[in-house]
Amino acid sequence: MEQPLCVPPPLRGTDPGSFAERTVRERWPRIVAQTIQVNDFPASINKRLRALHDELPDGPIRPLQDPGAPDLRLWNEWIAPYLGETWASAPWLFAEHYLYRRILEATGYFQPGPTHLLDPFRKQKTAALDPSAEAVAMLARAANERATCPEQARAHLPLLLLTSLWGNQIDLSMWSADKAPRHLGTTRETAHLLVNETEAAHAHLEAIAPARVDLLADNAGFELLCDLVLIDGLLAAGYAHTVVLHLKAHPTFVSDALIADVLELLSRLANASDSAPRLLAKRLRSHIAAGHLQLTDSFIWNCPLPMRAFPALPHAELARSDLVIAKGDANYRRLVDDAHWPFTTPFAEVVSYFPAPLLVLRTLKAEVVVGLEETRIGEVASRDPEWLTNGHWGVIQFYCPPRPVSP
Numbered sequence: 001m002e003q004p005l006c007v008p009p010p011l012r013g014t015d016p017g018s019f020a021e022r023t024v025r026e027r028w029p030r031i032v033a034q035t036i037q038v039n040d041f042p043a044s045i046n047k048r049l050r051a052l053h054d055e056l057p058d059g060p061i062r063p064l065q066d067p068g069a070p071d072l073r074l075w076n077e078w079i080a081p082y083l084g085e086t087w088a089s090a091p092w093l094f095a096e097h098y099l100y101r102r103i104l105e106a107t108g109y110f111q112p113g114p115t116h117l118l119d120p121f122r123k124q125k126t127a128a129l130d131p132s133a134e135a136v137a138m139l140a141r142a143a144n145e146r147a148t149c150p151e152q153a154r155a156h157l158p159l160l161l162l163t164s165l166w167g168n169q170i171d172l173s174m175w176s177a178d179k180a181p182r183h184l185g186t187t188r189e190t191a192h193l194l195v196n197e198t199e200a201a202h203a204h205l206e207a208i209a210p211a212r213v214d215l216l217a218d219n220a221g222f223e224l225l226c227d228l229v230l231i232d233g234l235l236a237a238g239y240a241h242t243v244v245l246h247l248k249a250h251p252t253f254v255s256d257a258l259i260a261d262v263l264e265l266l267s268r269l270a271n272a273s274d275s276a277p278r279l280l281a282k283r284l285r286s287h288i289a290a291g292h293l294q295l296t297d298s299f300i301w302n303c304p305l306p307m308r309a310f311p312a313l314p315h316a317e318l319a320r321s322d323l324v325i326a327k328g329d330a331n332y333r334r335l336v337d338d339a340h341w342p343f344t345t346p347f348a349e350v351v352s353y354f355p356a357p358l359l360v361l362r363t364l365k366a367e368v369v370v371g372l373e374e375t376r377i378g379e380v381a382s383r384d385p386e387w388l389t390n391g392h393w394g395v396i397q398f399y400c401p402p403r404p405v406s407p
């Protein structure tokens with residue numbers, strides 16, 4: 001009989017010497033301080049943000065105080081098990097999502113008034129969109145060529161996956177012309193993959209096309225552009241008839257993408273001086289109009305739960321997909337319980353609860369990873385002591401649930 005999987009304890013800000021500890025003690029206070037600095041909030045909001053800052057990292061977890069907020073009941077259910085814990089002692093995944101929700105409580109995001117639905121991270125996101133216009137034009141030109149040639153789009157799938165993966169690391173201001181998007185996918189980028197299951201994912205798409213593909217988005221700005229180019233390629237190749245792009249329901253993790261960020265990116269592309277981004281924007285908008293690209297958001301993507309603990313409904317919705325692509329570090333942490341798994345634990349074992357074929361594209365920014373080979377771990381750790389958190393290393397991991405056996 002198959003043994004039930006025993007999930008190890010979660011990462012916590014109290015893990016001595018860990019990146020989680022550094023995040024709770026240094027990075028979070030900095031993020032809250034920056035939120036005050038980059039915005040022009042009234043004194044009452046800054047006072048609330050300063051109070052939040054001063055709670056970190058040893059203040060207690062408390063219920064939300066956000067009367068009338070649409071997610072208030074949900075949050076107070078999610079918080080209940082951790083009342084009595086501190087920011088540092090609560091599971092890191094929980095506390096990190098809670099932090100961003102508490103920032104919105106402080107800024108009055110869900111309250112009537114001048115800061116209603118005002119994204120406190122908007123300025124940072126907008127700056128991250130500031131171009132290297134040349135790199136954007138090159139990405140768009142390649143996408144426009146693929147759009148007229150399905151064979152080329154199919155052949156480019158590995159390149160598109162790599163571009164979308166490293167988009168999780170690189171932002172527009174870093175990506176200069178000499179690191180041009182067309183060169184992504186060559187030696188350096190593949191050499192920094194700790195697992196590369198592109199072939200299996202590609203074969204899966206070939207076998208099921210045309211399919212429904214779901215993409216769990218991560219950051220706005222450059223990464224989102226790479227993701228839209230991937231989506232455009234999946235449609236051009238005939239691999240997807242529909243792509244559902246899942247976005248966050250409210251601002252979080254500073255730069256996570258909202259539907260508003262997609263629309264803003266499209267209008268930036270549509271107003272570019274170069275004609276290639278304009279054509280890309282036109283095509284993406286027509287995919288949206290035709291329902292081939294669906295933008296959706298849900299509070300579930302802002303919740304503090306590991307995916308294994310999601311309610312039945314989002315699981316049932318994902319089960320309708322032929323392939324779910326999960327982007328980035330935070331989605332990865334959610335998928336693998338943000339837990340202290342031995343790094344060699346098979347990926348398929350850890351995500352065996354997942355209801356659909358799953359492809360993850362993630363650069364490592366946290367001390368959690370599964371599915372690695374012992375020798376590869378030794379190699380990378382001796383070359384780069386910061387390999388788990390500096391975003392220089394990536395994984396492309398694929399899981400396909402076993403088909404149900406017919407009676």
Ligand SMILES: O=P(O)(O)OC[C@H]1O[C@](O)(CO)[C@@H](O)[C@@H]1O
Pocket residue numbers: 023096168218219253327328329330331333365366
């Ligand atoms: O944008 P990404 O790739 O999800 O990265 C954000 C993540 O990186 C971290 O900074 C480290 O894990 C977290 O705070 C968060 O999980």
